Amino acid sequence: MTEPVSSSVRGVARRLPRVTWCDLFEYRARRVPARVCLVADEVSWTFHELDLWGERLAQALRNAGAAPGTVVACAMTRSVRAVLGVLATAKAGAVHLAIDPALPAARVDTILADARPAVVLTDAVSLADRADVVLSTEDWMTELAGHTGHRSPSDVAGPAYLIYTSGSTGSPKGVLVGHRSLVNLYGELAARVFPASRGRQRVAHGLPLVFDASWNPLSWLAGGHELHLVPDPVRTDPGSYVDFVREHRLSVVEAVPAQMSALLEAGLLDGPARPRMLLMGGEAIGQDLWSHLRGAADVTAVNLYGPTECTVFTTSCDLGERATPSIGRPIGNTTAQVVDEELRPVPVGEPGELLISGSCLALGYFGRPELTADRFVTAGERRYRTGDRCRLAADGHLEWLGRLDDQVKIRGHRVEPGEVEQALLASPGVRQAAVRVEGAEPRLVAYVVLDTGTVARLRERLRAVLPSYLLPSAMIPLDAMPLGPTGKIDRAALAPPVPVRRAVVLTSTQKLVAAAFRVQLEIPAVDADSDFFDLGGHSLSAAALAARLRALGVPCSLRDVLLRRTVARLAELVPTTEKGVTP
Template identity: 80%
Template sequence: MSDPSLSIVDGGTRRLPQGTWCDLFERQARRTPSRRCLVTGETSWTFRELDVWSDRLARVLRDAGAVPGSVVACGMTRSVRAVLGVLATAKTGAVQLPIDPVSPVARVDAILGDARPAVVLTDAASLASRADVVLSDEDWEAELARRDGHRLPRGAAGPAYIIYTSGSTGAPKGVMVGHRSLVNLYGELADRFFPASRGPQRVAHGLPLSFDASWNPLSWLAGGHELHLVPDSARMDPESYVDFVREHRLSVVEAVPAQMSALLAAGLLDGRSRPRLLLMGGEAIGQELWSQLREAPDVTAVNLYGPTECTVFTTACRLDERATPSIGRPIGNTAARVVDEDLRPVPIGEPGELLISGSCLALGYLGSPELTADRFVTAGERRYRTGDRCRLAVDGRLEWLGRLDDQVKIRGHRVEPGETEHALLGLPGVRQAVVRAEGAEPRLVAYVVLGTSSLAEVRERLRAVLPTYLLPAAVIPVEAMPLGPNGKIDRTALAPFVPAPSASVLTPEQALVAAAFRVQLGIPAVDADSDFFALGGHSLSAAALAARLRARGVPCSLRDVLLRRTVARLAELVPTLAKGASTWTTTT
């Protein structure tokens, strides 16, 4: 029996359904064949239709070489074909590897080279040259309609999918997640989240398809609920997203906290037609958002926590259970403990590293037994070292205190600054580079010693090899890196980046826009040529900037901010009625 004064908490035992996630979906399709299950754009499919069409695509994949245990890379656009690809891969018994078709070529090549898929499936032109099966817009339905829809033999359940995360060595690493972990996730959702009596829910799927959290809404689908795939045109624009939720009368919405905050500002909970369940994960929730959602009437909000290695989420906390942010308690068939450097549980209330054990654990890292052994330790039972600093409060709930290393979450993505640093060091004309996360809302800042390249060339080359969330918000040239006594770079001696005060004189129109930049980004100064995205802006904060400007009478949309990135270009939109206003209130 464990000592009750130590930081150990158990999620209890739950009996799991037999089979795989795919088996769960097929059973649901037999129970409710005519119920609508998937809505994407103008397309609406029943459970029977999705089941039959995914069987047909499974035949195509099997003919192309997808056998049980092999890897199928799915580089799909945001359409019904993306969900078909997930189901069809599972129906062959193969392992799904999601690929973002807009990722830089170098990153895609690195992932494909490491995973060595037997089949590459895509409907995106950017990946067509690498693909074995291409579902083009013109003829994919006609092609599948000719295929046999009988079910394939799948063999024993093993890995379900592989998700590549940022790696500190510069190379992404593939996390292998098993079918039993997915079924355990489904069991948690079914027991604690699926409504007991209100019938099928309409669930928003607004998460990136290459994100491991995308398995949450897919689990709702397997549970008999109606999944609505939020289109790209609405997904990153809070106002359009809210319109989509209202139009389709969606009752369940999941988002990272930064996006959820933007959705609330856009009116997500205004009026009668609003979601009843809000799920958040991917990064820490601040007190302001926590309190705002606790006070919202007739809404259940839940904070979900879990590394990729623990299958989407492994602890949960309803916001109405606690006045301050918490990651809650473990899900079923899972245990958590907070330990010291020797992996011994610490007393309740003391900080330490969070270790997770149980059915949620991934199988390990693809092709990396040493890394697997380092992160998945065995001490009586198999446990994952999260690298997260936590403490167990006296109420039995866990509090997240940050990272033990320099890994951070940026807009929901787990980011190793070392991967960006490695990419910089691999560029021609860069002699030295240090990358670290800075600021209350973390953003990557790169410090470089340049050789023959200019800053503009470095930024352009970096965009060609890294996805957006790994790009530094600022690249700062330095004459030389500070060194410590051992001759290594002293990272702590680099002064945090602060934008220099503007030396230029702004017009009243530019001053209005510049003030909006400062408030939105939380920085002291910008000038006419300041680029919103180079200063750390992203698509969500761009939508918020557009809303700020509209509130001051400037007809500005998200598209305007994306196309007119600088203060000067956006100031061209300032109409006569706003041109007299050159001051800005700094309260929000």
């Protein structure tokens, strides 16, 4: 690592082999064909088996129209078939596009219309009518058994995958990432992370399959390690996730900081059977979590930072290197620079916008050359404008100070409030809309002026067109928007949401649950009919609520919160005696 000059710091120079991720996997399959590389749904798969079935699926994709450079949209459930979809797409020389089958149909339609895939692959019944290749959950091996063929050549300088993120204009935008960037990511993990974990590891894959960070565990797979695909019901429940880690003796766990905190509270590091490496990324780490992990014995914790446009992560920091949060230093073949508004370097210690250059950069935005030219500036060398406000400390570590725009990370998802505003304004009966990010734990709050309709109907409309992480936690109806001197909406004058207090007397059991709601959601008041999810709850906070209620003596599971939802329904679980509430 070179010493920082001015506000620029460079990662180590590393030779990039002219290969693809698929080449790396196939090399491993030839060397250790009988070694277990994946465990999914309690079934173990060797490198040879995964390679064989990947090639059979690749031939099915070729027969359906997949060719080198074309897009294959994979809308797969969380199973071995999802991993095979990634491998088969690569073997066909095509570009992988992951789509969450649980997305609203309108969202799927928008992505497919923009990506124009040559082939749509799915194992989800809900998407079977729009797919070219459909695998059943029970007989998929029989369906693929007759397919044989040879791998299509891949352009090592071409695209590897396409991923869609929130867009401020109202539609998601596709980021196209190349093979060389993906191999550079693998090289960083192989050089700095794999060795630190001491030998072959058992790695948890608990990340959403549509996250670009999903390529981290897939890189562990290509590196010869054993990947365990954490089932959906397990990965969303911290207690069940911790049990899974112990049962499978997993040594590496990666999660967004909010989920990692929940896992720690559930006992992730308690006892001898615990992971030895924790990787975190997707959102900022607070000082409490940072200090907690720094003090954990025999655990290596690493903070990973990087925009989607820079291939998963571009800087990293071992928490043991620093007492305060940092996004660290650049990975290999990568340069980070802090600049002013004119893109001129600022002095060390001064804040500015973070620019990234090097082998990590994506190829650009799919079908959007103007946006690519705007964000990937080419004065001198090609650099990506992250929009993140950072500073380079005297010790050569980068510190993240926030955003220069309205973009925010919510549970690891990149969110543009403007996209939510556009969805609101496109809804019937909405005259004006403004969306802000509020609260210590970032959440979206929408303010609307309605001509017709109700907030409840507007919520239902949004659920039909937006993924769950883009849904506002609160929706506040106003008679009129506050305006500034220029006539534009004065966002600073928008009042924080104040829950309506109803004249309802809570029972003793409801009071206990209502208090847990208020603490978990950081809101001043709820009533018996208050719905946890309408108030801004999500799967992670639901798991935390269940744990909070269990600590109070209430036998409550994550499933109970998901099904019961309201104070009144959850209060039915509170044990009582003739004298009142047991807890």
